[in-house]
Structures are given as structure tokens and as C-alpha cells.
Amino acid sequence: MAGVDDPFSAPGGVSADGRTLVAHLRLDVTNPNDMPVVDSERMLAIADSAGSADGVDGAGFDVALGGQTVQLAEQGEIGSETIGLIAAAVILLLTFGSVVAAGLPIIVAIAGLAVSSTLTGLLLRLVDAPDWSTSLATMMGIGIGIDYVLLMVTRFREWRAAGLDPEAATVATLDTAGRSVLVAGSTVVVSMLGLFAMGLSFMRGAALVTILAVFVVMAASVTLFPALLGYLGRHVDRLRLPLGRRRVDVAVGGHIQPGRGWVGWSRLVQRHRVISALAGTAVLLALAAPFLGVRFGFPDAGNNREETSTRQAYDMQAAGFGAGANGPLVLAAELPTAGDTTTLERLGAALAATPGVAAVTPPQLNPAGDTAVITVIPGSGPQDAATEDLVHHLRDTTIPDATRDTGTTVRVGGVTAASIDSTENIARRIPLLIAGVVLLSMVLLVASFRSIAIAVKAAAMNLLSVAAAYGVVAYVLQGGWAGKLIGIDTETPLPAFVPVLMFAVLFGLSMDYEVFLVSRMRETWIRTRDSGRAITEGLAGTGRVVTAAAAIMIAVFAAFVPSPDVVLKVIGVGMAAAILVDATVVRMLLVPSVMHLLGRATWWMPAWLSRRLPELHVEGRPEQHLPVAEPERELVNA
Incomplete structure (x- = not known):
């Protein structure tokens, strides 16, 4: 502490009834974020004991501390990597039915987390980033890393079921699923780069930290995972859980035949494509509707939990000097x-x-x-x-x-006026962010899938998905029954940077699922030139993977919800809701129904543009890896 102002000599230091005093504590740091948490905790302990006389409660007065440094000290841990990893492990076990297969994504994610955490520490010595950015990057790294390896483990097991030995199956996996992982990771990076358009230093720092984490887990997925298969490839289905097994056939292209449920759903969407498209659009628009009435702003300490010192200080100052005294x-x-x-x-x-x-x-x-x-x-x-x-x-x-x-x-x-100015500045730049990210993502998808319709459709669907997430957030912030479920009981404004951050993250993740789904469809399209079959088989074949991947990301983002900070609660709810909507309504209903409506036009590409674009072959060349002889049936986990 650098000093304490005397409330009796400072203007406005004593309330009209003389019962409330306000004293400003001057710090010896320029930025409140630089205040050591341990020092803030010591001040909280002193304030807590100040209302006691000789250690006995009842001295007749209360002391509460407010301000950013105190709020950071009371905030505690942001998110929980442990919760995310445990939830992911359970989902993977249920998906694969094998401890070894489920363990591979966890191992790769933890290894990537260790490397990215070290590199992040070095990066933060060069750039400034908000304290929550490292937690966001960590949770993103865990979720994305597990999702990518989940896709690759699934593909590896399919190649093994097709009759390939472990080494050949590893090569085939990298040539197919590995390419999808690289494209999916690139879309996330492109989305996060959009944060640079906001012109805000803390957004740039958050983007750099997250991009670093994505790069590391993407690299681990295509390097460490194949290396692990060299040791565990023959034993990937060992330590099976007693979940039952079924006999399966291997489809053309090295894919295990999907379960009857996914096949039935795919055909249902194909038969009722118009109804499916209209129903999916209606659901998304209904979810997005509350966002039309949202008000941007920065939540004050009046939204904190009642037992926190910052909330008590806010209430005491409001009672003694009026609500405006807090700002x-x-x-x-x-x-x-x-x-x-x-x-x-x-x-x-x-x-x-x-x-x-x-x-x-x-x-x-x-x-x-x-x-x-x-x-x-x-x-x-x-x-x-x-x-x-x-x-x-x-x-x-x-x-x-x-x-x-x-x-x-x-x-x-002042802080209040600065918050208002910051909100308006961010709101003005949001259209630039959206336009830049959408345009770059469409260019990447056109080059990857060689289709104009797929790129336009993906951009439109992802925007609808993000809008639905915004609507859920706006509804929660109204403070009704939905808000009370997570501890928001008053109408609260939405910080303008939250939708910006959500858009960058969610648009990239939505593109991930788009790549997973469409790359499988394109494999069948290249082989058969039957659009209906490609869409149906692609949806049925990836439904289980996309569902499991989404469940993992939902669990990871839900770990933010218990946070005492209202902004982190909102981010957690918005992200989890967006992934749920995207993986169900969008990927499993809206995307395939629209593609069925487009028919062969889904895969149309102008000849002049096709000649000028590089051949990325995101679907790989699965036909080159299939054994000559038809593989025999074998038992694998369902």
C-alpha cells in the first residue's frame, strides 16, 4: 500500500447520516492487475477482523473492501482443467469402450497442454493478456486436442477393421483424418486472428495465447499421436469395458458401417429435407430472438455474490451515498x-x-x-x-x-465513462470482425472442399449457430429463471467483448465440426458421384464422432459456469449452449437437409476457379490404402 486517504477530509467521504465512511487505498502499482493476490488476501483478512474487538464479533461496525484487485483475489480459479479432463475421459470411454483407445486423446491433450503452458509463459513476457485468457486457452487446448485425436482414433480403428496392419493404418489415418485435423485447426486460427481487427491490446493478447494452444495441440495430434500408435496400435482395443460388442461390416472406403440409429436418422432427414431445413432454421431463430433486446455494458460489483467483500462494499456505499457513488x-x-x-x-x-x-x-x-x-x-x-x-x-x-x-x-x-466508451468502440468494430473472419473462412473452405455452395452454406449456418448462442446469453442475463440457475438474479448488461470473443471461438469450433462432417461426405462423393448417398453416409458415419466431440467441448466450457465472476459464467453458458446447438440442430439437421435440397449443386465449382486453386485433398486418398482382398469380419467395439 502506498497510502490511505482520510475519509473525514476527502470530499464525499462521509455519508449524510454519518454512519458510512469511504476511504480510498492507494496502491504502489500502476496497474491494479499487478497487485499480488497474496497482498489482496492479506487486506481482506485485515478487513474481516476489523469488525471484531479483541477477536470477538460485535464491535459495532462492518468493513468491506471493493475494487478490481480485491475482485481478482476473490475470483479464485477460473474454470477447471480437472473437471474437463474427467468429463472427457468418461465420454471417451463410453464412445470407444476401451481404456487404451480412450486414453490416447487424453495423453495427447495433456502433453499438448504441458508444452503450450510453457510457451504461454514465455509469450506473456512479451505481450499483455487478460488473466482469463490463459484459462480460456487451456480449456480450448484440452477440448480441441481431445476432439482431434478422437477423430483420428476413430479413423485408425476403421482402417484396422478394414484389414490394414498398424503401420499402414497409421499412414492411412494421417492421410485422411490427419488432413481434416489440419484444416479444422486452421479455421480456428483464422477465427482467432479476427480479434486483431478489434484494435484492443487485451484482445490481441488473448488471441495470441489461444492460437498458440491450438497450434500446439494440432501439432501433437499429427506427430505425437502417430508415434504413440507405434507402441499401442496393436492394442488400441485392449482393456475393454463390459459394454457389449457387435459384429460389423466394413464399408467401401475403409469405414465401419455406422449404427442403425444414425443410418435411420440420415435417411429420415433425406426424406423430409424441406421440413428439416425449416424446423432447424426456426429453432435457431427462436433461440436468437432474445439477443434483439440485449443491452451492452459492463456489469458492476452489484452482480457479485452476496458473501463477497466487493458486493458488500458496493451495497454499503450504495446505501450510504446512493447507487451512483459506486461509479x-x-x-x-x-x-x-x-x-x-x-x-x-x-x-x-x-x-x-x-x-x-x-x-x-x-x-x-x-x-x-x-x-x-x-x-x-x-x-x-x-x-x-x-x-x-x-x-x-x-x-x-x-x-x-x-x-x-x-x-x-x-x-x-473515470472507470464508468471509460467502460461506456470501450463498449461503444467494440460495438462499432464487430461488423469488421464478422466480415473478416467469415471471408477468410470461406476462402479456406472453398480451397479445401472445392465447392462454392459448401463454403457459403457453412458460413451461413455458423452465423445462425452463433446468433442462437447470443440469444441464450441474452436470455440468461435477463435475470429470470434461466439466470437464477447459474446465480444471475438481476438484469445485467452484456460486456461488448464477450460476443466478440464468443464469435471468434465459436465460429472456429463450428468450422471444426463442418470439416469433420463434410470431409467424410466428400470421400463418398469423390468415389460415387452420388450426392444423396454422400450426404447420407457422411452424416451417419460422423454422427457419433461429432456428438462425442461436442459433448467433450460442452463439458469443458461448462466448467466456467461455477465461477463467481458473472462474465465467466456468461462465457461458459454461451459457449456450451452454442456447441450443443451446433452439434445437434445445425450439423445433424440443418446442414444435411440444405445439402440434400441443393443436390449435385452442393459440389459445384467454376472451372476457372478450380484450375487456379491448389489441390488440398482434405478428404485424402482412402482408396490408395485399402487392401486388395476384401477383409473378413472381425469383432470391434461399437
Whole structure:
């Protein structure tokens, strides 16, 4: 601590009834985030014991600490890698029915996490990033790493069932699923690069940390995983769980025949393509509807849990000085003539007469007398829409009218005003982010799948999926029954950076599932030139993989929900809801139905463009890896 202001001498330090005092603690660090957590915890302990006399409760007064440093100390751990890994392990065991097969994605994810954590520590010495970015990157790394290896383990087991030896099956897996992993990872990187368009340093830091984690797990998936198969390839189905086995046939192309349920669903969507497309679109639009009424802003400490010191400090200050005391506006006035108090007096009177202003402190001049600071206490809380309106009214009307023809320059600042400005700045840049990410992703998909329709359809579906997630978040923030389920019991504004971050992450993950699904469809299309069959077999063949991958990501993001921080709660709910909607309504219903409606046009590509694009062969060349003889039936896990 650098010092403590005396509440009895500072303006506005004592409430009107004399029962509430506010003292400002001055830190010895420039950035509150640099305050050591252990020091903040010591201050909390001192404040907690201050209401006790000789260790006995009942001294007659309460002490609570507020501010960003205290909130960071009370926030605790963000997310939980352990919860995510345990949930992923259970899902993998149910999917593969084998401890060895389920363990491979976990091993690769943990190894990638270890490497990325080390590299992230080095990166953070060079760039600034918010404290939550490392947790987000870690959870993304775990989820994506497991999803990628899940796809590759599934493909490896199919090649083994097709009759290939472990070494040949490994090569075939890399040539097919490995290519899909590289394209899927690239789409995530492209989406995160969109955060650079926001022009915000903390967004750039978050993007770099996440991109690093994605690169590491993507590299581990195509390097470490094949190496592990060299030791465990022959034993991938060992240590089976007693979940039952069934005899399966190997389809053309080295794929295990999907279960009857997925085949039946695929054919149902094909038969009722129009109804499926309309129903899927209606569900997404209904989920997205609440976002139309969302209000951007920064949640204040009034949303924190009641047992936290920051919430108690907020409530005490609001009760003693009014809700606006938690978000004062700081006006800095530059005078043309030193000591010109006439303009300041006129400005103070105009401020006090402005509707929505609860109090105005006397101007405080600097020693030179050419700069003054005035504190304005709004009549509403920091996150209230009325406070935002007041800031705009002061800037646009009150201050210009009071200082006209005086040469005095007045700026409205403070944490509350800065939050309002940041929100508006981010909101203006959101269209640029969306346009850039969508365009780059479409270019990548056109090159990968050599189809205009697939790229356009993927972009449209992903935008609908993200919009549905936004709607879920907006509904939760209304503070109704849905909000109460996760601890949000009051109407709360949505921080503008949250939809930006969600868009970058979710658009990339949605493209992941698109690549998983369409790459399998394209394999069949290349082999048969039958669009209906390609779509049906692709959906049936990847349904189980996409469902398992989505379940893992939902579990990973759900680990954010128990966080005491309302922003992290919202991110967790939004991400989990988006993955659930995308993997079910979008990938299993809307995408195949629209592709069936398009028919062969799904795979159309202008000849002039086809000649100019590189041949990426994202589907690989599965026909080159199949054994000459038809493989015999063998028992594998279902």
C-alpha cells in the first residue's frame, strides 16, 4: 500500500447520516492487475477482523473492501482443467469402450497442454493478456486436442477393421483424418486472428495465447499421436469395458458401417429435407430472438455474490451515498487562464442542475491553477442505462453549454465513462470482425472442399449457430429463471467483448465440426458421384464422432459456469449452449437437409476457379490404402 486517504477530509467521504465512511487505498502499482493476490488476501483478512474487538464479533461496525484487485483475489480459479479432463475421459470411454483407445486423446491433450503452458509463459513476457485468457486457452487446448485425436482414433480403428496392419493404418489415418485435423485447426486460427481487427491490446493478447494452444495441440495430434500408435496400435482395443460388442461390416472406403440409429436418422432427414431445413432454421431463430433486446455494458460489483467483500462494499456505499457513488464520473477541466474560478462555478452549477446527477464535488485545482478535477455522482448505478445516457448528455449538452466561448476544455472520464466508451468502440468494430473472419473462412473452405455452395452454406449456418448462442446469453442475463440457475438474479448488461470473443471461438469450433462432417461426405462423393448417398453416409458415419466431440467441448466450457465472476459464467453458458446447438440442430439437421435440397449443386465449382486453386485433398486418398482382398469380419467395439 502506498497510502490511505482520510475519509473525514476527502470530499464525499462521509455519508449524510454519518454512519458510512469511504476511504480510498492507494496502491504502489500502476496497474491494479499487478497487485499480488497474496497482498489482496492479506487486506481482506485485515478487513474481516476489523469488525471484531479483541477477536470477538460485535464491535459495532462492518468493513468491506471493493475494487478490481480485491475482485481478482476473490475470483479464485477460473474454470477447471480437472473437471474437463474427467468429463472427457468418461465420454471417451463410453464412445470407444476401451481404456487404451480412450486414453490416447487424453495423453495427447495433456502433453499438448504441458508444452503450450510453457510457451504461454514465455509469450506473456512479451505481450499483455487478460488473466482469463490463459484459462480460456487451456480449456480450448484440452477440448480441441481431445476432439482431434478422437477423430483420428476413430479413423485408425476403421482402417484396422478394414484389414490394414498398424503401420499402414497409421499412414492411412494421417492421410485422411490427419488432413481434416489440419484444416479444422486452421479455421480456428483464422477465427482467432479476427480479434486483431478489434484494435484492443487485451484482445490481441488473448488471441495470441489461444492460437498458440491450438497450434500446439494440432501439432501433437499429427506427430505425437502417430508415434504413440507405434507402441499401442496393436492394442488400441485392449482393456475393454463390459459394454457389449457387435459384429460389423466394413464399408467401401475403409469405414465401419455406422449404427442403425444414425443410418435411420440420415435417411429420415433425406426424406423430409424441406421440413428439416425449416424446423432447424426456426429453432435457431427462436433461440436468437432474445439477443434483439440485449443491452451492452459492463456489469458492476452489484452482480457479485452476496458473501463477497466487493458486493458488500458496493451495497454499503450504495446505501450510504446512493447507487451512483459506486461509479463516479471524473471531469478534468483545462482552464485557459490560471485560477479562473468563474467558469468552474458556472460549470458546477450546470452539472448540479442536470437531471440524473445526485451530487457534484467542489473543483480541486492543481498547484498551477490551470487544471481542475470535478467529481460527479450519478443518481443511477454504474451498469444502469440511465448512467450511460447521463454521460452522453453531459458531453453533448451540459458541458458545451456551460463552457461555450470560455476556451475551457472539459473531458468526462473515470472507470464508468471509460467502460461506456470501450463498449461503444467494440460495438462499432464487430461488423469488421464478422466480415473478416467469415471471408477468410470461406476462402479456406472453398480451397479445401472445392465447392462454392459448401463454403457459403457453412458460413451461413455458423452465423445462425452463433446468433442462437447470443440469444441464450441474452436470455440468461435477463435475470429470470434461466439466470437464477447459474446465480444471475438481476438484469445485467452484456460486456461488448464477450460476443466478440464468443464469435471468434465459436465460429472456429463450428468450422471444426463442418470439416469433420463434410470431409467424410466428400470421400463418398469423390468415389460415387452420388450426392444423396454422400450426404447420407457422411452424416451417419460422423454422427457419433461429432456428438462425442461436442459433448467433450460442452463439458469443458461448462466448467466456467461455477465461477463467481458473472462474465465467466456468461462465457461458459454461451459457449456450451452454442456447441450443443451446433452439434445437434445445425450439423445433424440443418446442414444435411440444405445439402440434400441443393443436390449435385452442393459440389459445384467454376472451372476457372478450380484450375487456379491448389489441390488440398482434405478428404485424402482412402482408396490408395485399402487392401486388395476384401477383409473378413472381425469383432470391434461399437
